Amino acid sequence: MISKIVTKLTLILFFLFAFQTSGQEKKFNGDPDSAFKTARELAFNKQRKQAQDTLLLILTKYPDYHDIRDFLATTYSWDEDYKKAKKEFAYILDKDFKRKTTWIAAIKNELWANMPFIALKKSNEALKIFPNDPEILYLKASAYEKTKNPLDALSTIQLVLNQNPDNQEAKDYKINLNKTLSQNTIGINSSVDIYSSTFNPMQYYTFRYGRQTKYGSIIAKVNVNRRFDENGAQYEVDLYPKIAKGLYAYVNFGLANSFLFPDMRYGAELYKSLPKSFEVSLGFRTLKYDTSTTNIFTGSVGWYNGNNYWSFRPYLTPGDTGTSKSGNLIFRRYRSDADNYLELSAGIGYSPENNQNNISGNLAPIFDLKSQKINTGYYFSSSNKRNNWGTQFGVTHQEKSFDQGNYFWIYTLAISWELKFK
Known part of the structure; x- marks a missing residue:
């Protein structure tokens, strides 16, 4: 017991002595130079607080050692302490306004702090000192983009390319800006279902036009199907209105005058972003036929993990014999952007939302069938990001609607193309 007390007293005395000693060293x-090197090593080894203490101590004697103060400010930016970083950058520029590296770091600090208007102002100030400097012009373009002025960003990045047409970073940025400015799309999807027995191949086509607006996107579609030796068309509109930050909706309405489709369909769904890169949704779909109406309740849970995306979507369809349940799991591995990815999916159960081909005449679809399916798809874009293509192959093992208990296989092949333009 006494030894423990002695040990504690010794530790207290040690810390008091250390505090007094450090307090005297002002x-x-x-x-x-040697201390600066040590501080850099500490910072790059995730010991930034120790590095910052060392840098501050050096500056007590060498306040105008700008490389040290510049690096100190940069570590503050890394720690998202943007106000402290701004103060240090301002001190340096007040002493040496022709220090280009500090201008660049100061502008980046404002961009990281989500202060694009200040970043734009600083960029213009820096360009008065360094006219047409490509690095500063690039940052100015970034500031324009963050202030919702992609056209000005595009004209600014073009100034960089005028000086150096082979600047790959600027070329890539210009492609992305053009993609942002391409608010219109047209496209076509074509697929065929090949049955192992009973049915002839069934063909599906979708022609669509979409436009991105500040309120969200709108997509008009014409679906044309050839099934059961008949042709039919359906006309649809999809809306994705923005409601608030992290909150948007899906609204759908469609009409048809062919038994190959519901006479009318409509639906809505609400999507909400959550922390940790999760997204959830909840909604419904309604299919109306001459003699009946089918309601489908659905939702989803999505998770972005780096370049990977996972999503699970269940379907609940109430009916006279109970509630039909089905679900679909999707995995995507993204490459350069959202238009380039590999997709794998697997589903179990039958839902009339995804399977509308088991109908006869104007009767409602059978939806208590057993079904299992897997799909794989690959989607990619052209080098200028204006053309997108997709390919898909799937296999479904499905119970026959007219002979329940027996199954056939369905092999699906699909291709798609989309063009983006201003």
Whole structure:
């Protein structure tokens, strides 16, 4: 017991002595270059607080050692302490306004702090000192984009390319800006279902036009199907209105005058972003036929993990014999952007939302069938990001609607193309 008390007292005395000693050392004594090197090593080894303490101590004796203060400000930016970083950058520029590296770091700090208007102002100030500098012009373009002025960003990045047409970073940025400015799309999807027995191949086509607006996107579609030796068309509109940050909706309405489709369909769904890169949704779909109406309740849970995306969507369809349940799991591995990815999916159960081909005349679809399916798809874009293509192959093992208990296989092949334009 006594030994423990002695040990505690010794530790208390040690810390008091250390605190007193450190309090007395207000001025740096040593080689600033060597200490700066040590501080950099600490910072790059995730010991930034120790690095910052060392840098501050050096500056007590060498306040105008700008490389040290510049690096200190940069570590503050890394720690998202943007106000402290701004103060240090301002001190340096007040002493040496022709220091280009500090201008660049200061502009980046404002961009990271989500202060694009200040970043734009600083970019213009820096360009007065360094006219047509490509690095500063690039940052100015970034500031324009963040202020919702992609056209100005595009004209600014073009100034960089005028000086150096082979600047790959600027070329890539221009492609992405053009993609942002391409608010119109047209496209076509074509697929065929090949049955192992009973049915002839069934063909599906979708022609669509979409436009992105500040309120969300709108997509008009014409679906044309050839099934059961008949042709039919359906006309649809999809809306994705923005409601608030992290909250948007899906609204659908469609009409047809062919037994190959519901006479009318409509639906809605609400999507909400959550912390940790999760997204959830909840909604419904309604299919109306001459003699009946089918309601489908659905939702989803999605998760973005780096370049990977996972999503699970269940379907609940109430009916006279109970509630039909089905679900679909999707995995995507993204490459360069959202238009380039590999997709794998697997589903179990039958839902008339995804399977509308088991109908006869104007009767409602049978939806208590057993079904299992797997799909794989690959989607890619052209080098200028204006053309997108997709390919898909799927296999479904499905119970026959007219002979329940027996199954056939369905092999699906699909291709798609989309063009983006201003």
